[in-house]
Amino acid sequence: MPALVLVGAQWGDEGKGKATDLLGGSVDYVVRYQGGNNAGHTVVIGDQKYALHLLPSGILSPNVTPVIGNGVVIDPAVLLSELAGLNDRGIDTSKLLISGNAHLITPYHRTLDKVTERFLGKRRIGTTGRGIGPTYADKINRVGIRVQDLFDESILRQKIEAALHDKNQILVKLYNRRTIPADLVVEEYLGYAEKIKPFLADTTLVLDEALKANKVVLLEGGQGTLLDVDHGTYPFVTSSNPTAGGACTGAGIGPTKIDRVIGILKAYTTRVGSGPFPTELLDEDGEALRRIGGERGVTTGRDRRCGWFDAVIARYATRVNGLTDFFLTKLDVLTGWEQIPVCVAYEIDGKRVEELPYNQSDFHHAKPIYETLPGWTEDISKAKSFAELPKNAQAYVKALEEMSGAPISAIGVGPGRDETIQINSFI
Ligand code: GDP
Ligand code: IMO
Ligand code: MG
Numbered sequence: 001m002p003a004l005v006l007v008g009a010q011w012g013d014e015g016k017g018k019a020t021d022l023l024g025g026s027v028d029y030v031v032r033y034q035g036g037n038n039a040g041h042t043v044v045i046g047d048q049k050y051a052l053h054l055l056p057s058g059i060l061s062p063n064v065t066p067v068i069g070n071g072v073v074i075d076p077a078v079l080l081s082e083l084a085g086l087n088d089r090g091i092d093t094s095k096l097l098i099s100g101n102a103h104l105i106t107p108y109h110r111t112l113d114k115v116t117e118r119f120l121g122k123r124r125i126g127t128t129g130r131g132i133g134p135t136y137a138d139k140i141n142r143v144g145i146r147v148q149d150l151f152d153e154s155i156l157r158q159k160i161e162a163a164l165h166d167k168n169q170i171l172v173k174l175y176n177r178r179t180i181p182a183d184l185v186v187e188e189y190l191g192y193a194e195k196i197k198p199f200l201a202d203t204t205l206v207l208d209e210a211l212k213a214n215k216v217v218l219l220e221g222g223q224g225t226l227l228d229v230d231h232g233t234y235p236f237v238t239s240s241n242p243t244a245g246g247a248c249t250g251a252g253i254g255p256t257k258i259d260r261v262i263g264i265l266k267a268y269t270t271r272v273g274s275g276p277f278p279t280e281l282l283d284e285d286g287e288a289l290r291r292i293g294g295e296r297g298v299t300t301g302r303d304r305r306c307g308w309f310d311a312v313i314a315r316y317a318t319r320v321n322g323l324t325d326f327f328l329t330k331l332d333v334l335t336g337w338e339q340i341p342v343c344v345a346y347e348i349d350g351k352r353v354e355e356l357p358y359n360q361s362d363f364h365h366a367k368p369i370y371e372t373l374p375g376w377t378e379d380i381s382k383a384k385s386f387a388e389l390p391k392n393a394q395a396y397v398k399a400l401e402e403m404s405g406a407p408i409s410a411i412g413v414g415p416g417r418d419e420t421i422q423i424n425s426f427i
Contacts, residue, residue, distance in 0.1 A: 002259040003207075003217040004426065005247045006327075008224025009263035009317035011271040012242075013297075013304060015329035015412055016264045017041025020057035020220045022410075022417055026427050028215035029065045029207065030058025033250030034240035035222030036073040036105060036135070037082075038128040040298025044415040048089070051298050054079050056220050059086065059093060065210075066093075067203050069219075070101035071240065071250020073135040074147065075110075076192040097201040099252075100148035104189070106160070108167045108180050109134040115175040125236055126273025128299050136239035138163065147200065150193040157186050204252030211257055216427060219247040219258075225317040226271075233363060236275025244321040262426060263323040263406065265314055267331045267396075270304040272297050278366045279307035279343045293333040310343040310368065311403035316356040318405035325426065326404060328397060329412035332419075337375040340396060343368035344403060373399055381414040386423055 006023075008014045020030060021043040037053040043060055044050075050060060054074065058064040068074065083093045109131030116134075117124045127133060138144040143163050149156045161182045168179040207217055223242040226232045231243050240246060244261045248254060268289055271277045280286065286306045289295065295304035317323060334340055346353045346366035357363050376390040383389050389397070389411075401408045409424035 003211060003219055003253055003257050004260040004262060005219045005221070005244045005258055006262050006264060007221040007244055007247075007321050008227075008242060009265040009321075009323070009326065010224050010269055010310075010313055011226045011277075012222075012224040013040070013270055013272065013295075014224060014264040014266045015327070016220060016222075017043045017052060017057040018329070018412065018415060018417070019262070019264050019327050019410075020218065021045070021060055022420060023218055023426060024058045024061025024064050026216065027058065027064060027218040029067055029210055029217040030056040031067040031069050031203075031207065031217060031219050031251045032056045032072050033069045033219050033221065033247045034071040034242055035238060036130060036132050037075050037078045038130050038132045038238060038299060039222035042298055042415070045417055050086075053082060053299060055082055055086070055093075055096070058218065058220070059096065060091060062092065065095045065097060067207070067251075068096070068098045068102060069203055069251040070099040071246060072099075072102045073105050073132060073139075074098070074102050075105040075130065076189065076196060080192065080195055096199045097203055097206060098147060098196065098199040099203040100146065100200055102147050103135055103139045103144045104147060104149075105131040105135045106145060106185055106189070108164060108171070108185070109138070111171065111177065111180065112167065115171070115177060119175065124274060126275075130299075133239040145189075147196065150189060150196060153186075153190060156189060157182070160185050160189070207251060207253055211253070217253070219251055219253070221247065225263075225320060226313060228320075231320045233275045234360065236273065260324050260426065261321050262325045262327055262409070263314075263317050263321060265317070265326045265328050265404070267309060267328055267334055267400070268293070269307045269310050269313070270295050272300070272302055272304050276364045276366070277305055277307060278346060278363075278368045279310045280305050281307045289333065293330055308341045308343055308368070308370070309400060311400065312343060312346060312354070312356055314400070314404035323406040325409040325424065326401070326406050327410045327412070328400065328408045331393065331397070331411050332381050332413045334375065334396070335380055336377055339372045340375050341370040341372050342399065342403070344371050345369045381419060383413055383421055386411070386421055389421070
């Protein structure tokens with residue numbers, strides 16, 4: 001049985017956590033392949049609400065083996081506190097597997113993330129301040145610390161000392177901050193080793209064997225397509241590849257093993273942090289979307305910027321991820337609007353543009369061209385089939401499908417596991 005990838009089709013927070021959890025009953029492995037605790041994935045099961053940051057959302061399904069792949073960056077303190085939090089709530093986390101090749105976020109990465117953002121002032125990215133960017137920078141720069149380094153004190157010490165040699169100079173001379181003593185970091189990180197050891201695994205081998213044994217592997221992305229460091233709205237992006245290609249490198253699975261790529265797509269658009277957002281609403285409609293959709297960040301508690309659905313972005317997500325399906329989420333939030341505008345193209349310097357401009361300055365100038373679709377007032381949260389949706393909600397979904405370039409195979413009508421209309425099965 002091949003692997004499936006689940007990827008955010010917009011700027012994150014599309015409802016990936018719910019989608020992963022929903023599939024939890026039918027998959028054997030759920031793998032996080034990139035990002036770190038910048039992610040905030042909410043899962044609602046009955047009257048229980050879980051906020052996951054680093055752990056794959058599949059951890060809540062008893063038969064799933066959750067895996068943190070090599071492409072993830074791990075803050076060990078966050079990992080252990082998230083595990084403890086779930087254990088306290090009766091969730092068994094003992095099956096978790098962690099790649100020894102995943103990189104570790106350290107206190108100096110978190111500090112550098114914050115001071116560089118402050119230094120950027122108005123040009124700041126609006127990061128989550130979790131040390132994500134500096135940790136990936138060190139990985140690419142070949143001075144990162146990996147999970148496996150925790151188990152060899154002399155290597156760990158050597159690497160941390162080498163990294164701090166430069167970084168302390170930068171902290172003191174450039175940012176007027178105190179130095180971070182290597183000894184303190186080494187001591188703290190050695191303390192994590194024994195706690196993390198039981199989870200350590202050769203995850204690419206485990207996943208290869210699972211696929212050979214016909215197990216179902218779900219690769220769960222953090223963030224979203226437009227936050228991808230290569231394909232997103234650079235520099236207002238995260239420092240990893242949430243797009244489907246990132247699933248291969250971040251989990252160590254070859255592309256031939258993947259046969260389905262599901263884009264999670266909100267029925268409107270949100271974004272957290274800085275950067276261009278053509279359909280952003282700064283009026284009472286934006287405020288209403290935020291209020292009704294509960295659009296507040298799970299990780300940083302920041303209000304999410306809200307706007308209408310943008311079909312140009314959805315088409316782009318289909319293209320760069322090779323999407324086979326969409327999971328349309330939060331359709332229920334649009335209930336009650338008389339008319340719902342949908343962005344079908346942009347106007348850039350007087351010209352109509354149908355595809356996402358590859359030039360960043362053009363994207364900054366893009367003005368949405370809207371088509372307005374009729375809304376509905378009926379409560380749709382109990383709908384179990386497409387036929388049960390009001391005619392105008394059906395037409396909205398069909399219009400989005402046609403504009404976005406891949407079939408909408410599931411529709412979210414509420415945050416709960418059961419509040420989903422399945423049109424085509426994913427597995
Ligand atoms: P993620 O980061 O992609 O996992 O998404 P978040 O969890 O950050 O944000 C999505 C929010 O929408 C969460 O609060 C979910 O519980 C909620 N949600 C997901 N799907 C639906 C849906 O279909 N309808 C409603 N009303 N809420 C949903
Ligand atoms: P999930 O997985 C929404 C945004 C930040 C910032 C930019 C870079 O819940 O969808 P970073 O800390 O990654 O260097 O910040 O990316 N960002 C997210 N926005 N959802 C997320 O995750 C995000 N993770 C990072 O707000 O603009
Ligand atoms: Mg989120």
